[in-house]
Amino acid sequence: MHKKIARWVQDKKSGIKRAVVTAYDYPFARLAAEAGVHGILVGDSLGMVVGGGSDTLGVTLEQMAYHTGMVVRGAGDCLVFADLPFGSYEKGPEQAWAAAVTLLRAGADVVKLEGGAEMASTVAFCTERGINICAHIGLTPQRVRQWGSFQRQGTDADSARRLQADAGALAEAGARFLVLEAVPDALAANITRDIAIPTIGIGAGPDTDAQVLVIHDLLGLGTESPPFARRYIEGGRIMRDALAEYVREVGNSEFPPRRKR
Numbered sequence: 376m377h378k379k380i381a382r383w384v385q386d387k388k389s390g391i392k393r394a395v396v397t398a399y400d401y402p403f404a405r406l407a408a409e410a411g412v413h414g415i416l417v418g419d420s421l422g423m424v425v426g427g428g429s430d431t432l433g434v435t436l437e438q439m440a441y442h443t444g445m446v447v448r449g450a451g452d453c454l455v456f457a458d459l460p461f462g463s464y465e466k467g468p469e470q471a472w473a474a475a476v477t478l479l480r481a482g483a484d485v486v487k488l489e490g491g492a493e494m495a496s497t498v499a500f501c502t503e504r505g506i507n508i509c510a511h512i513g514l515t516p517q518r519v520r521q522w523g524s525f526q527r528q529g530t531d532a533d534s535a536r537r538l539q540a541d542a543g544a545l546a547e548a549g550a551r552f553l554v555l556e557a558v559p560d561a562l563a564a565n566i567t568r569d570i571a572i573p574t575i576g577i578g579a580g581p582d583t584d585a586q587v588l589v590i591h592d593l594l595g596l597g598t599e600s601p602p603f604a605r606r607y608i609e610g611g612r613i614m615r616d617a618l619a620e621y622v623r624e625v626g627n628s629e630f631p632p633r634r635k636r
């Protein structure tokens with residue numbers, strides 16, 4: 376196993392928590408790496424956070440590969456996860472494998488896909504052929520056109536049981552990590568206890584092995600953040616003030632300064 380991934384498994388056993396953020400380009404990846412973040416996810420949230428879209432479905436494999444390359448160049452020692460976008464893997468194991476190869480060639484260490492037990496054979500196929508897979512269950516944003524909105528999952532007994540079975544099937548198939556998004560804290564805690572692979576939570580409470588946040592939410596750069604995100608700084612306000620200052624200085628000829636020659 377990759378030494379960095381073995382370390383995550385070791386830390387799960389020891390109860391040491393790991394921090395993941397998304398990043399979509401070189402400067403943000405560098406900031407994350409320099410701050411001591413453990414993992415960087417090149418999420419297909421790209422389409423919303425950077426692209427301004429209302430969901431993630433428009434993101435293409437080529438776009439993911441392009442952004443993965445940017446992130447890898449700034450990621451230092453971070454483990455780099457990259458999302459397989461909607462339509463690039465669901466048809467079957469061979470389609471998924473080929474798409475994952477594209478992201479590995481772009482420099483990703485781990486490739487993430489959405490879905491539960493129905494993806495187990497795809498996870499096994501890729502794992503047996505040289506690809507580290509991170510599975511993603513709970514609120515899987517690529518299903519939004521079926522659901523009609525971004526809905527919390529696992530809130531009733533049936534759905535919770537299904538997610539628990541999905542987690543087991545994916546771990547059994549060889550997934551190296553499992554993202555749990557927008558599920559009840561107790562369910563995330565149970566799944567984290569049940570499986571040997573590290574869980575990475577978002578909106579899933581404090582008991583997962585790692586946390587992930589969208590970096591624009593964390594830095595206060597988005598106009599709206601989901602309720603479970605914490606804005607550690609109002610970065611948008613700081614940047615807007617700087618830009619307004621620039622506009623003012625250009626307007627009254629304070630910038631650029633007048634030179635002698």
Ligand code: KIV
Nearest residue numbers: 397418419420554577
């Ligand atoms: O695309 C993304 O940012 C994600 C995380 C929210 C887990 O998949």
Ligand code: NA
Nearest residue numbers: 418419420458
């Ligand atoms: Na994603």
